[in-house]
Amino acid sequence: RKEVEQDPGPFNVPEGATVAFNCTYSNSASQSFFWYRQDCRKEPKLLMSVYSSGNEDGRFTAQLNRASQYISLLIRDSKLSDSATYLCVVNSLSGGTSYGKLTFGQGTILTVHP
């Protein structure tokens, strides 16, 4: 089983739509969680961190459910510029001494059309 699993999509939505991505992780000792965005043939960039209480950044809302080992990302009022691949990322224990292992899901492709 992969450590981090995402629905690869693709998701094709019209401008203005609300879309949600889900991610599950298998390591219960995971410490912190992130969503990254990757544009075609570019390096990934941090979209937002995911906090235990849930957090919002403009049109983006991230949620964490530690009991179910589940992370989500909600995008409201989708824009054309939101078209990208969204990567779920988990930071977990490394060698029993530090939380340095950063594992990515396979990514969810989003296309927003006019």
Next chain:
Amino acid sequence: NAGVTQTPKFRVLKTGQSMTLLCAQDMNHEYMYWYRQDPGMGLRLIHYSVGEGTTAKGEVPDGYNVSRLKKQNFLLGLESAAPSQTSVYFCASRQDVLGMGKAFFGQGTRLTVV
């Protein structure tokens, strides 16, 4: 401030040749990572390092070796390249700020093994 720099950006190798990819960061980050990205596979962790002189295996370490002799550099070696190692390789670094440190990526190395 250059951030994370990968060298080279493109390379074509013949099967059986060796090469070293260099990742350099100027942010004094403790953690460094090597990933490979193949179509539909997201980023898969090859090796990582949680400090100078330390390395650990990720999800797909076979066929690769790494070294972190200096804090700012993380080298990825292919001793005998195989066509299955054709991929885009990304290096990243981060500082672990209570587990929430942001990862900074290089621009990637596109490697083709023929």
